[in-house]
Amino acid sequence: MPTESDTASTVKLQVELPTKTPLASVSVRPIPGWTATTTTTHLAQPIKTDGGTPSQTPSRRSRGGAGQPEPQHPAPTIS
Numbered sequence: 001m002p003t004e005s006d007t008a009s010t011v012k013l014q015v016e017l018p019t020k021t022p023l024a025s026v027s028v029r030p031i032p033g034w035t036a037t038t039t040t041t042h043l044a045q046p047i048k049t050d051g052g053t054p055s056q057t058p059s060r061r062s063r064g065g066a067g068q069p070e071p072q073h074p075a076p077t078i079s
Helices: none
Strands: 012-016 035-042 056-064
Touching: none
Parallel strands: none
Antiparallel strands: 012 056, 035 056
């Protein structure tokens, strides 16, 4: 992620996902040295998908490097 300083670096990326138009699932491309977590939210009304009827939706996707700066300009990918 670009920064405004040559001495700054990104150590965490967090994406808020829509819950009013929920996603059935999310995945992320691994980056060595970084971990990814997903927070889920319970749906008031389950959604129907080809894979079933989930009652939870991903609501936040976080990625961090435990104090390790990001690799040089990776392409953050959430699918």
